[in-house]
Amino acid sequence: MSLKNDKYLNISNSIMNPYIEEWKKNNKKIIGYYCTYFPEELLHAAGLLPFRIRATGNEDTDLGDIYMVRFTCSFVRMTLDLALKGGYDFLDGLFITNCCDHARRMYELFDLKVFNRKEFKEKPPRFYIPIPHVITKEGFDYYKQEIIKVKKEIEEKYKIATISDDDLRASISVYNKNRELLREIHKLRILDAPKLSGSEALQLSMANASVPKEIANQELDRILNILKEREGIKTNKKRIMLIGSVVDNTGFLDVIENSGGLVVNDFLCFGTRNFLDDVEVKSGVNPLEEITRRVYYRMSCPRMMDDHVRRLDFIKDQVKKAKVDGVIAQRINNCDLHGCDNMMFEHELRDVNIPVFNIDRENFQKDYSRLQTRIEAFFEML
Amino acid sequence: MVNREELENRAFPYKMLLEATATMRELVERILPPKALPSLELGLKGMESVFSDCIEKAGEGLPIVGYHFALPSEFISAFDCVPQCMEAISFMLSAILPNTAEKYYDLINNYGHPYHTCSAQKGTMGMSLDNLTDFDAIITPTAPCDNTCASYPFFELKKKYPLILLDMPYKHDEAAFEYYGNEIRRGLEELGKIIGQEPDYKKLKKHIELENQVGKTMLELFELKKAIPCPVENMASALGSAAQIYMAGRQEKVDFYEGVLKAAKERLKAGVHHGGMEEKIRSIWLYMLTFFDLSLCEWLDRFLGMTILFDVFNYNFTEPIDTTKDLDTMFYGMAKKGMEFPMNRQSTQFYYTFIEDCIRFAKDFSADCFIYTSSIACKQFGAVPQILREALKDEVGIPMLVIDIDVADPRITNIKTVKEKISVFAQTLL
Numbered sequence: 001m002s003l004k005n006d007k008y009l010n011i012s013n014s015i016m017n018p019y020i021e022e023w024k025k026n027n028k029k030i031i032g033y034y035c036t037y038f039p040e041e042l043l044h045a046a047g048l049l050p051f052r053i054r055a056t057g058n059e060d061t062d063l064g065d066i067y068m069v070r071f072t073c074s075f076v077r078m079t080l081d082l083a084l085k086g087g088y089d090f091l092d093g094l095f096i097t098n099c100c101d102h103a104r105r106m107y108e109l110f111d112l113k114v115f116n117r118k119e120f121k122e123k124p125p126r127f128y129i130p131i132p133h134v135i136t137k138e139g140f141d142y143y144k145q146e147i148i149k150v151k152k153e154i155e156e157k158y159k160i161a162t163i164s165d166d167d168l169r170a171s172i173s174v175y176n177k178n179r180e181l182l183r184e185i186h187k188l189r190i191l192d193a194p195k196l197s198g199s200e201a202l203q204l205s206m207a208n209a210s211v212p213k214e215i216a217n218q219e220l221d222r223i224l225n226i227l228k229e230r231e232g233i234k235t236n237k238k239r240i241m242l243i244g245s246v247v248d249n250t251g252f253l254d255v256i257e258n259s260g261g262l263v264v265n266d267f268l269c270f271g272t273r274n275f276l277d278d279v280e281v282k283s284g285v286n287p288l289e290e291i292t293r294r295v296y297y298r299m300s301c302p303r304m305m306d307d308h309v310r311r312l313d314f315i316k317d318q319v320k321k322a323k324v325d326g327v328i329a330q331r332i333n334n335c336d337l338h339g340c341d342n343m344m345f346e347h348e349l350r351d352v353n354i355p356v357f358n359i360d361r362e363n364f365q366k367d368y369s370r371l372q373t374r375i376e377a378f379f380e381m382l
Numbered sequence: 383m384v385n386r387e388e389l390e391n392r393a394f395p396y397k398m399l400l401e402a403t404a405t406m407r408e409l410v411e412r413i414l415p416p417k418a419l420p421s422l423e424l425g426l427k428g429m430e431s432v433f434s435d436c437i438e439k440a441g442e443g444l445p446i447v448g449y450h451f452a453l454p455s456e457f458i459s460a461f462d463c464v465p466q467c468m469e470a471i472s473f474m475l476s477a478i479l480p481n482t483a484e485k486y487y488d489l490i491n492n493y494g495h496p497y498h499t500c501s502a503q504k505g506t507m508g509m510s511l512d513n514l515t516d517f518d519a520i521i522t523p524t525a526p527c528d529n530t531c532a533s534y535p536f537f538e539l540k541k542k543y544p545l546i547l548l549d550m551p552y553k554h555d556e557a558a559f560e561y562y563g564n565e566i567r568r569g570l571e572e573l574g575k576i577i578g579q580e581p582d583y584k585k586l587k588k589h590i591e592l593e594n595q596v597g598k599t600m601l602e603l604f605e606l607k608k609a610i611p612c613p614v615e616n617m618a619s620a621l622g623s624a625a626q627i628y629m630a631g632r633q634e635k636v637d638f639y640e641g642v643l644k645a646a647k648e649r650l651k652a653g654v655h656h657g658g659m660e661e662k663i664r665s666i667w668l669y670m671l672t673f674f675d676l677s678l679c680e681w682l683d684r685f686l687g688m689t690i691l692f693d694v695f696n697y698n699f700t701e702p703i704d705t706t707k708d709l710d711t712m713f714y715g716m717a718k719k720g721m722e723f724p725m726n727r728q729s730t731q732f733y734y735t736f737i738e739d740c741i742r743f744a745k746d747f748s749a750d751c752f753i754y755t756s757s758i759a760c761k762q763f764g765a766v767p768q769i770l771r772e773a774l775k776d777e778v779g780i781p782m783l784v785i786d787i788d789v790a791d792p793r794i795t796n797i798k799t800v801k802e803k804i805s806v807f808a809q810t811l812l
Contacts, residue, residue: 069756069786071498072764098552101528105765108733112769128732130553133524133531138568139549142561146553305524305531305547308539331496334761339496340532344539346494358494 003200003226008219012206012250014057015087019211023049029092029158034079034106035099036269037131037303039147039291041175041279044213045167046154048093052209054248054270058082059364067109073102073332074363075246080106083114093157094126099303100337125157134306135297144292151288168287172279174213181220182208182275185227190264190322193232198242198263199250205270206248235262238379239323243267243315243345244330245338252361255368256328260379265322267315273299302341311341312348319354325382326355328375333360355382386441392516393440393464395471395509400433402478418657419680420645421614421638425621428634429474439464445577448506448515448537450522450530452726453548454719456631458521459589460570460581468520470627472505473673476790477620480674486512487791495536500529500759501790507533510541517543519576521569523720525550526729527762544576554721554731563710563717587705587712589631594702599639601699606646607691608747612664613649615656616679616690618642620671623695626724655689662687663811666749668740668770669694670757670789675797686808691747695724697739729762736766737773744778750811752782753804757789783807 003009011017023030030049033040043050055078064081082088094115096107107128115123129146132139151163185204188195196204204223208216240261246269247253253263266272279294281287299314300307319327327349329342339360346356357378361371390397407426410419439462440446447463449455451470458465475483486508487501493511495504509515520543522534538545548569551558574581607614621638629635655661663686671693672678682688700722703715721730728736743749752774754767771782785803788794 067765067768069764069767069784071756071758071786072761101761102764104552105733105762108769109765128553130551130558132549132551134547134549136549138561138564142549142551142557145557303528303531305535308535334498336496336499336528336532336759336761339499340536343494343496344536347540360496 003196003223006223008207008223009200009203011210012056012203015054015082015210016090017210019215020049020051020090023212024090030090031093031095031127032088032091033095034076034103035097036274037097037099037295037301038095038129039288039295041168041171041291042147042151042154042163042288043095044174045163045171046158046160048154048158049212050095050209051091052206052270053079053083053088054206055079055082055363056206056248058085058087059366067113068102068105071334073100073245073334075248075332076102076106078363080109080114083110084117086117086119088114089119091124093124095129096126097129097131099131099301100335102334125153127153127157131296131303133303135300135304136306140293140296143296144289147288147292165287168291169281172281172287172291174217176278176281177217178208178213178220179275179278181217181224185220185224186272186275188224188227191232192323193234194262194264195227195230195232197233197253197257198240198266199253199257201263201266202247202250202253202270205274209270233262237262238325238382239264241265241267241315241319241322241324241327242271242330243327244342245332245335246270247330249364251364251368252330255372256375259372259375261326261328261375265318265324267311267318269301272318273301302337308341308344312345315345315349316352316354319349324354326357326378328378329356329358331360332363384443389443390437390441392446393437393466394514394516395475395506396433396436396440396464396466398479398482399471399474400430400437403430403433406478417645419615419617421618421621421642424638424641425617425624428629428638429624431634432628432632436464436466445518445579446516447573447577448517448520448543450534451502451627452523452526452530452550452720452723453521454593454630454716454723455627456589456593457566457570457586457716457720458573459631460583460586461574461577461579463518463577463579466517467627468506468522469500469502470624471509472502473790474624475505476501476674477676483674483790484793495533498758499533500527500757501788502759503529503533505790507536510537515541517541519544519546519573521546521548521573523548523550523726525552526725527760529759529761546572546576550721550726550730552730554735559714559717559721561717562721563713566716566720567709567713583709583712590703590705590712590716592633592636593631594705596636596639597698597700597702599636599643603639603643603646604692604697606643606650609650610664610748611653611655611661612689612691613646613655614642616683617676619667619690619693619696620676620679623671623693626695626698656683659683660687661689663808664689664691664748664750665753666691666740666743666747666751667693667753667755669755669760669763672755672787672797672800673790674792675800678797678800681801682804686805688804688808691743691749694728697743698724733766733769737770740770741773741777744774744780749778749780751780751807753807754782754784755787755789756784757787758794759788781807781810
């Protein structure tokens with residue numbers, strides 16, 4: 001059964017969707033965020049809807065370029081551009097972390113430029129959590145205290161009496177279920193005859209970050225059942241693992257998958273990094289601490305300076321599990337974090353005979369033909 | 383049996399820099415009349431002394447410790463070692479050995495390092511690929527930027543140099559200072575284990591106290607810059623950056639700033655600017671100078687009459703570190719200093735502080751304009767130019783020129799283009 005016009009996957013094609021509209025109609029609040037290094041369960045427990053900011057559908061950076069120099073990430077610039085054009089006027093708050101130098105400055109720019117527009121009668125609250133760049137016990141303790149502070153801020157700003165431990169446990173349950181469903185779907189992706197394409201997987205991931213989690217769980221369950229029944233993709237296409245910078249549009253994946261590749265696995269933040277592990281629920285343990293523990297200690301992105309080896313081992317393991325023919329390591333231009341991580345991966349993976357194609361791109365490109373030629377050439381080598 | 387030259391060659395980048403600095407100093411002393419450019423003479427003298435000392439210590443077999451400029455280098459004086467600033471190697475090569483650093487940038491770029499990363503690390507990374515470096519350990523904060531976080535793991539992963547990370551929070555409050563203070567202490571102890579030395583906190587205190595002393599001189603010099611005309615030559619900013627990084631906690635830094643202050647006081651008394659030239663425009667460079675051609679400083683003074691009041695490495699308003707109480711207090715003070723250090727202050731918290739600083743400086747120092755060298759690698763500043771420009775226009779009524787550049791690689795924007803842009807901008811002010 002084709003998922004081509006599936007209404008749930010189609011949510012990923014735009015920013016606004018019927019679930020957001022319904023949420024707003026019920027006078028409920030939506031909080032935008034950029035980075036998955038943040039405890040979504042906390043917002044869910046507060047009755048807020050976390051919405052992952054992306055630039056899908058935006059092809060310009062005209063307004064964004066006024067406030068960010070061209071030597072910055074086009075993904076972040078495009079999201080800013082979209083926000084300045086009114087694409088995020090439905091937000092009732094913003095959650096920023098120091099995930100990278102580009103995204104963290106959205107705190108100031110949303111404060112001074114987006115939320116200052118007349119469309120906002122009142123400036124929505126902004127929240128910030130500094131995340132350590134290392135994975136240590138001391139770093140965890142510091143991060144935990146910052147999350148406790150932010151919890152109090154959320155309660156104060158949204159006039160919530162308290163976000164109780166029971167609320168948090170309930171949210172953990174919903175989110176663990178969500179991650180479990182995504183893992184089940186992922187298992188179908190890495191089969192010898194994958195049940196879904198890379199583009200479909202990305203669409204699922206983006207939709208998942210754009211709707212209430214209860215809705216997401218229902219839809220993922222429905223889609224999982226469809227996929228189980230579906231014929232697998234039997235093809236001679238090269239099995240590819242995609243790693244690197246954020247990917248928020250299927251255009252890029254379509255180029256790969258129309259050039260002779262099938263993206264059977266990934267290491268992306270709209271991808272596997274989100275659902276590898278769950279929050280442990282132990283009785284007597286502070287649920288907020290466990291939520292924090294999961295976020296902090298999970299499989300990292302290159303913002304964690306001391307964790308490259310663990311990321312490398314993960315990639316090697318996933319290459320094996322998904323029987324990957326080659327890795328495409330991509331970065332958005334000016335992404336220093338993924339750029340340098342990818343540089344090391346390229347050498348390290350080649351040392352163990354895993355072919356790697358290391359490329360840079362802009363977040364949106366009107367013309368992919370040159371990139372397609374290079375990708376095709378890489379596939380011919382495999 | 384390892385001979386002395388082999389041991390000294392572990393500090394090879396500093397050997398290169400010593401030769402260049404010594405030659406330049408000799409030339410300057412021969413060509414320029416006495417007191418013509420005191421900051422250049424004093425700065426070169428100080429650097430030559432530091433490099434000589436480092437090479438001598440390397441020859442004695444002391445461990446070579448690489449450090450990030452974002453870590454005040456007096457913190458490493460707890461050890462008998464040869465400290466080498468990773469970024470200063472690149473920038474200084476670019477400054478005093480034309481057409482030298484580019485080879486190393488290209489080496490690491492060809493290895494796969496993205497072109498849009500910082501030359502500050504690229505130079506030393508390239509030299510490492512060329513086996514010109516030999517660190518016993520490297521210590522760095524996880525700040526001020528993505529480039530630091532992205533590039534430093536290379537040294538550990540590729541070159542197997544032990545890497546010590548001091549996690550600096552990107553937020554400034556009491557909890558952050560306390561956390562970072564513990565990180566510094568833990569990091570120094572870890573460094574000690576690697577190089578086989580116990581940290582000598584008495585020695586560290588002594589160097590910190592020296593740095594506290596020179597801090598007073600620096601503040602006095604800043605006050606003098608408020609005078610019109612400014613009695614401090616532009617070149618003092620360039621050499622001040624070098625003093626900040628190379629000479630911290632050392633007598634050379636005291637000598638440098640006392641010498642520059644003395645010259646400035648003499649000019650102030652005479653009511654003159656540098657070299658008797660007319661000061662027409664007072665500029666604040668909120669970021670870095672063009673390291674690949676520091677003669678820009680003299681050109682601005684002589685041909686445009688444009689004073690550089692200061693740049694990011696020279697508006698250092700950190701507080702003295704209290705060494706009179708216990709170690710916890712000292713480390714807390716070190717953390718505060720480290721986080722308020724040039725570039726860390728601006729990068730590891732929201733822009734609001736930076737914008738307020740700039741408005742205050744513009745008013746206090748009677749600035750006519752700001753110049754922002756928008757370095758292609760500096761993403762943490764990539765979102766500031768427009769909101770700062772608007773704030774300066776609204777609050778002070780002065781303009782800001784933005785020049786896209788790589789401060790250590792002239793191939794991105796060459797000095798001719800830089801001078802042209804500044805000249806045209808200056809015309810609008812006169």
